[in-house]
Amino acid sequence: MSTAQQLLLEGGSDALGFVGGALLGWGTSHVLGFELFAPGYGATSLAAIALVGLGGGLGLQLARRWRQARAAADSSSR
Template identity: 85%
Template sequence: MSTAQQLLLEGGSDAVGFVGGALLGWGLSHVLGLDLFAQGYGAGSIAAIAMVGLGGGLGLKLARFWRSKRKSL
């Protein structure tokens, strides 16, 4: 695989992992009744923001883990 293809795979999988994880974090916060876009910065809004951030980070970590396992095959 050429360098350009490797970089495209790396960037694409990072983006998909981050966005997918952030959407899962948003969905979980929505199910728990936390409003991400509430007026002001109440505790529920801060918790929802944290869940979206953690979800994005975990999704990115999972994408990188997938790439490392794929590379070793």
């Protein structure tokens, strides 16, 4: 795999992991009744913001672990 393809895979998987995780965090906050875009910074709004951030971070970490597992599988098959 060329360097450009490798960088594209890295950036794309990071972006998809982060956005997917953030959307799951938003969905979780919505199900729990926390309003992300409520006026002001009340407790429920802050909890929703925290869940979105946590989801984005976890999604990013999952994407990076997926890439590591994929690289390990590629190197062991050679």
